[in-house]
Amino acid sequence: MPLDRYLHVQAGQDARRRVAAPFVLVFPPVPAVIGYYTLSNASVRPAELPPATVKRLPRYPTLPATLVGRLAVDARHRNQRYGRLLLLDALRRSLGNEIASMAVLVDAKDEAARRFYLHHDFTPLQDQPNRLFLPMASIAALFSS
DSSP states (O other), X not given: OHHHHIIIIIHHXXXXXXXXXXXXXXXXXXXXXXXXXXXXXXXXXXXXXXXXXXXXXXXXXXXXXXXXXXXXEOGGGTTSSHHHXXXXXXXXXXXXXXXXXXXXXXXXXXXXXXXXXXXXXXXXXXXXXXXXXXXXXXXXXXHHO
């Protein structure tokens, strides 16, 4: 499976090269990985965002965002809300980051992943239905309550 291969082969290289920061969910004392995700910097063109979102943003050619990449849960632990736990952790880390970011981006690899992100209030980009975003203001509101 590509997500397993990524974790075992590529994640360490991405971290050392500072291309992506992997975060892994385990429950000690068992060292088995339950799930993981990566965070990296990204950008989005204003034309990709809904007009209502763009209205409130500066007119820059690209806007800073945070990409949640490769969010995955081990098949033995699916349907136990670990995906939600990992997503919330990624959103909390993104919000707390000292680097500017106006939104969190995700790339849904299939329709099930797309539905997962839509359920968590992400909005598809204009011309890329499998690339979705959640404004940082919405994330801040989520954690303020």
